[in-house]
Every structure is written in structure tokens, then in C-alpha cells.
Amino acid sequence: MSYLKSTFRHPESPKNKLGYTEAVYEGALSTLCAGCGHDSVSNSIIKACFELSLEPHKIAKMSGIGCSSKTPAYFLRSSHGFNSVHGRMPSVTTGANMANRDLTFIGISGDGDTASIGMGQFMHLVRRNLNMVYICMNNGVYGLTKGQDSATADIGSASKKGVPNMFEPMDLCELAISLGSGYVARSFSGDKSQLVPLIEGAIKHNGFALIDCISPCVTFNNNNASTKSYEWVRDHKEATGTFDLVPEEQEIVVQQPNQILETISLHDGSVLNLHRQPHSLDIQSRESVLSSLEEARQNEQMLTGLLYLNTDSRNTHELINSSEKPMNSFTKDELCPGSTILESINESLR
Amino acid sequence: MRLEAINEFVIRFANVNGTGSASANNMFSKAVFRMGVPVSPKNIFPSNIQGLPTWFEVRVTESGYLGSRGDVDFVVAINGQTLRKDYDTLVPGGYFLYDSTKALPRGFERDDVIDIGIPLTQMCIDNYSNPRQRQLFKNIIYVGALAYLFNMEFEVLTNMVKEQFAKKEKLIPPNVGALELGYNYAKEHYPDTCGLSVSRRDNVGDAIMIDGNSATGLGAVYGGATVCGWYPITPSTSVVEGFEKYAKKYRIDEHGKNKFALLQSEDELSAIGMAIGANWMGARAFTATSGPGLSLMGEFLGLAYFAEIPVVLVDVQRSGPSTGMPTRTQQSDVLSAAYASHGDTKQVVLIPCDPADCFEMMAKAFDVADRLQTPVIVLSDLDLGMNDHMSRPFVWDDNREYDRGKVLNAEQLENMKERWGRYKDVDGDGIGYRTYPGTHPTKGAYFTRGSSHDDYAAYTEDSSVYEANMERLVLKWETAKDVAPHPQIKYRDKDSKIAAIFYGTSAQASYEALDGLEAEGIKINTCRIKSFPFHNDIGSFIQEHDQIFVIEQNRDGQMRSLLISEFNFGTNRMQSILNIDGMPIRARRIKRKIERMLNGEKVSPFTTAHSSVEGA
């Protein structure tokens, strides 16, 4: 158990637009190891949903199998959750989303769950541009099965077991960008100030949004030789810039103009204000982002922040021309052609 | 000696696939049907797109036996590669129609076969210049010749051509012309040659002709399916194509958008995952596959069983194991469907035997799945799925409501006094109440998982809680026995101690064989299994009889094993009759096999030529 939550709530806890305190967005007590990065990511999810004033019951929490995939139990207790099978969260989420496009889908996976057993499903999920937030809690290791290397472990990086990884790592962000995802970010569980707005932006984005979140495993992969340890990540991460999200219904606060490089509107009217260094990467150009990621890797740097954004992608429903009304809301009369039509079908078969 | 029969014979067309023969052969079979004579066509095709042998067998059956009879009375031999084999399959007194452009090679000198040579290739060269036309019209010409030889109503054929090309009228005259070419040639050269004929009857009533898979797809539309993820595999692909065809016609909303979501997935794991996710969210969803896909779906089926999520899966069986004979039929997924997935799992299985059943059972499968909150596997096969069958028409009662099972809406949640538990059995039927995501702001949310859980869906490793949950699932299984379709039991003689059990596409040929035996004074009672779990009536039926033939189309007697394992009795009384040659099981062979078994002969259970001297 990572920590014991205090049940004391200050009566004056801030409330969001719905009148809910942040506590409403919490979940059951975590059973992960104390200090596990995944718990911090859960907290950022809680914060983001609170700040965006989302109705908890209009969110569906989806996951695969792993320590990371357990976390949906630890946030948003009033949301339905689905802990599916190892590596297959994408397909279950696709079906759920096809059945009700009105909900917000937050999918949680691990690097084993995504980059090994679930790689096929992950890539096809990106291709279909399902409208969802996909957070990979990436610790470079299989936590739940006790410390095997995962496919995101860097060459030469060694977990507690001490044997350096020999195989080429997968970069989920590069993959997602090349497969057409319109919102790709990398962050760090320990950087809440960066992660929370990234989650908010991902929720607001129409289509598939990936957050590859480095989330150290304190028990199996937080040693000196690991490139997914707290220390390594702190020393090597390089933010590409910061941004804040102004939800559609909020007034846009005037910023210092020279700090804002770009203002990008999202489909629902929300606005992303990007603050970046001059010459930093152009997040709306695939080529530039892919080469920056490559360059950073060669320099042993880890680029974080919003890496790629394309706001006019069409989500799966838009691509397959499905009804605006959720599929799960249709009644028999709306679905069943009835006996008269059946009789004409019979007649055509005689 | 020549065969003489009116409306009772089997004709086999031997073609090369990819040459357009299928539509001509279908035209012949449909014409028989339109003349009011029951007909049963079967396509025997290779796993290949072009250039390999394919056969099309049509049974003309005034008596209405739609199963496979066995033996061939008339061959239309268009495929040089298989000429010899096709010649040899003919029964004494049979007819051999071949392309006489080239003389038959040596060795085709049976004196018990009547040769009908028609120079099809030469006629095409003489009449058509375009090579594709030459190939296509060759098929139409032999249909015209058959019309003469069988004394069929020529207008039935010409009307069909007119219907088929109603939108491409230019094609009507050349097609009719080709029919006439064949008709006239046969008339001129083979008058009074053929002792087989088709004569108008009124024996098809209001029957329809359709393949099982299209019927299943239509059943999904009527049953209210909206989401389908699928991965192509013969022989199940046309289930989804059928669904799509009818959905595109009848499921478009007022803005021109689809009231269905169809996604071709990356594999079968994904296909079933999508179906499970959508059902969890409260839409009706399904997928369709065949054996290899069923194997891949195993893990997910266990999740749906244990987390109690409704889902409908159509398994159109083909010959296994592995890739097996992918375009040949079999009933060999019985055990892997019934016990799909690891751990203690049992899956509900529905088994249709004709297109009307496919339609009805598919629509019903969604009710059963929702009611029981568990996967339902509709177990069809290639013979049923991909061949046209004459069938009762489809019926739908407009007053019929969908049974969505135990689902709480916002109001019910709001007014609930006691604490709700997703897996709490409050009615004693083993089934809890579920909720769809997004229903109520503060009530009814729960965490769905494939790991052990208590009544409130919370994770548990408490053995007694786990055990209680597993036992509740047994109780639910009992409930399932009444929810799933009941067996069809028929007594020919209440006192008879001899019986037969069969299911799906083994039913028709079995009924026919047993009718034949009854005519000889042997009365055998029958039980057609329509679903798993087995209804208690099946147990009683087994107890009532001393010798029971379990007739099925797999090597290991899978249904027999399943009956023994579920009832724990009957081992010595149940005797397998099996067919595994990839062709539909034949009535004549079942009959012969039963006769020998009743005679006390030690014979192999297989009805096929390879394993015994059971005939061609």
C-alpha cells in the first residue's frame, strides 16, 4: 500500500464548476508499492478530471493487465472501469466507444501491456484514431511479473536484475506519430505540473491521444543502471515547452504575448496556449518531430511535453459514418426492420 | 440399363473455379425450385481463387429430403483435370455429360454409363469472339442442354435470366441465346436419351432459398446488433457481409448515418474484444469466425464468462485441425466451443440446422446472452453457412421485445434501498443486475475484471468468496438450461429401445436415413440437440434407450463425449456414427451403417469410403 489516504477533508476544499471537490474524483486505496510512479499518474488524472469539471459517470476507465492496469481502481470511483486482459484494452475500448461515443474514454496500460503483448492492438487502435486518451505508464519493466525487461527498455539499461538490455527499444511516441495519431505527448510521473495539462489536452482532443508517461518502478527498475529510474529521468528530460489549456467555457486570460508561441483551438472551442523556446520543435510537423526525437535519443536526452498535434483528424465514428446517437441508446423500434420488410425479403428469396 | 426417375436424382457439376460456373449452376438449381420441386444444392470448392477443381452437387428431391443423399446419378464434366474421377463416381445407369470438342481419352468405356457428348468449347468458338464470353456462355449452354434432357420448363430459365439482368438488359438476349443453343443441340442429338426428369410440382410451398450465413447476418439485424468487429475467415465471412448488406439497407438514420458500427479488426482477439467492450457498454454486439479464430478468442471468452458480459459469437465450423481443409465442412468445434477458455468455463452454444434456424437463433442469441450475461456461441458450419438451402420462410412477430436481461436504469438505481452488488444473486437464478456506464451520476458504477471478485465486484483472494462465486455460476448454468432452445425429441415408437442423437447439419440426412429404416420396420426415436447446456430431457432420452447412435461430423465423437461428460452415464449405450471427409454426411451411408451396427457387425464408426467399404 503506497500511502494511507487521510479521510479528513477540509470543508473549504475547492470545488469545480459542478460543485465537486477533488475527492469526488478519487478511487479506492492503492495497493501498489510505496513510491510507485503509477500512483502519481493516478493523482494527475484525478486532478485533470477535477479541473475540467468532468462528470465522473461519463468517463469509462479501461485497462489491460499489469501494475499500471490496476490503477483505474485507484481513481474515479464513480466511473465504470474495465480491467480487461493483457494487451487487449484497445479492442475492448474500441467496442465500448462504438457503443457509446458520448463518454470520455481513459485507457491505462503499461509498457509490457502496450509494447509487447498488446503491440498489434495498440497500432491498429492508433490507425483507427479512436477518440480516447491512452496513457502508457512506462517503467521499462514488467512490474507485476517481477522485473523482466520490457520492449521500451533502452539498450544497455539494466533493471535490478543487473543484466543490460540488448535489444532495440520501441518508442511509442514515434510509432503513434507515424501511424497518424493527432495528439502525442511524453511526460514523467514526477512532473505533475506538466502531466496534468497534458492529460487535459488529451481529453479535449478529438481522436486518439497518447501520453507515454515515464513512471518508475521503485521495486524493480529504479537502480543506477536503469534509464527509467527517477534519477535518470530527472537528469535527462528536456521539456519541449509548456502549455496550458483554456477550456471552451473559460475566459482566456491574457498572457504575456512574447511567451506564447502559438495558440491552437481544439474542436470543442477550447484553446491550447503553447509556450516554447524559439527554435524548439514544430509540433505540427511530423517530420520535424520525428527527427527531433531521434536527435534527442542520440544525445541521451528524453524529450517531454506535447510532441505532436494535429487538430483536424477524424475519429473512428466520423470515419465510418456512424450515427451521432450512441448505439446503446437505440430501441427495438429503431433497430428492427419488422415483419413487413421480412416478408418482402422472403419474397425476394423465392 | 439406365436410371429412370422423376424429381429424385443427384446431379454433380464438375468445374474449374473462377470460370463463372457458380452462377450457371445456381440458375439450374433455382429453376428446379421454381418448378415447385424441393432442391438441395451443395458447393464443393477449393481454398483457392482460380484454376482448381470445384464441384456443385444438386439434389432434386420431390420427397423433400434436403440432406446429402450420397452417390451421383448425373455428371456434368467440364473439368478436364477431374474427368476420370467424375466418371468413376457415377452409379450404374448414370449419365455422363462432357465437352465432346475433344474425344474422350481411352479408358472411358463403362458400359453401364450413358455418355452425352456436347461440343461446348467448339460451340462457343463458333458463336462468340470474346474469350471471357466463350468461357461464361459455355456454362449457360450446358444449362440449356439440361433443360432439354430433364424436360424442364424453358420459360422458368428465361425468366430467371430476365430477372438477373433486369438492370443490364443488353445481357438478356445473349444469355437466352446461349440457353437455346444448348437446348437445341441436345434436342437434335440426344432425344429420348435421359431417363431423369424434372416435372412441375407444388412441393415447396412458401419456402425460401438462402444460405445460412446470410440468414445469420439478417438475424443479427433483427436481433438488434449494432456493433460488430470481425476478421475475415472462410466460411464465416459471409455472416458479416450479410449483416452489412441488410444493415446498409435497413439501418440508416434520418441524417444518412449508420445505426451500426462495423469494424474489420486486426485479428480475432481484437474482434471478440470489440464485441465484448460494446456489450459491456450496453449495445448488442457480435463477431463471427471459424475454428482458428475460436482458438484465438479463448482467453477473451473466459473473461466474458467470468466477468459475466454478454457477447454473441458465430462459429461457422470447417474441417480442422489447424488450417485443415478450410473450404470443407465439419462439426469439429463442439468441445472447443462448449468448454472454450482456461479454468472452469462452460459456454452456451446454440446449434441451427437450416437458414430459418440461423435467423431465429441468431436473433435469439442476443436475448439469451443478455438474459444470462454470458457468451453465446452460435455453432453453424460450412455446409449450412455457405450453401443455399431450401428453408421455411423467416418469421418475425412485431410484438416481440428484446430481452435485455437484468439491467438497472437511473431511476431504479435512484430508488434502490438495499446496497446494490453487481454479482449479488438476489433472485436465486445465479444472475446479478448490471448497469451500463454513464447511467447514474453517483450510483451503479463498478469495476469489471477477470480477476476474482466478490458480490460487489471488488477484488478478492478470499477462497470462500471465490468458491461461492464459482458455485453461483453453476446455478446460473442451471438457469441457462431453460433459457436456451430445447431439444427436438421425436418418438417413432414409444417402446423402441433404439435411438439416434444428432444436431445441426447432421439432422436432415439422419432423419432421411431413419425414415428409410422405418419403412423397413426399424423404428428409431430421435433427439435433435439445439443447445448446450443440455436440457434434462436429453438425459431422460438417453436413459430411456439401450442403443443410441450419435451421428455427427467429426473424428472423435465430440458430442458423444460431451454428453457423457455432462450426464455421467450412457457410455456403453451411445455408439458413434461419424463423417470426416469434408462433405456433408450422406443419408444412404448413415442408413447402411445403422443396418450393419444393428446386425451386430463390428464396423468402424466412419461412413466414408476411406475407412471401410461403405461405398463411393
Ligand SMILES: Cc1ncc(C[n+]2csc(CCOP(=O)(O)OP(=O)(O)O)c2C)c(N)n1
Ligand atoms: C496472457 C497473459 N500473459 C502473461 C500474463 C502475465 N503478466 C501480467 S502483467 C504482465 C506484464 C505487465 O507489464 P507492464 O504492462 O509493463 O505493467 P507494469 O506491471 O510494469 O505496470 C505479465 C507478463 C498475463 N496476465 N496474461
Ligand code: SF4
Ligand atoms: S512492482 Fe513496480 S510497477 Fe508494480 S507497483 Fe511496485 S513499483 Fe509499481
Ligand SMILES: [Mg+2]
Ligand atoms: Mg511496465
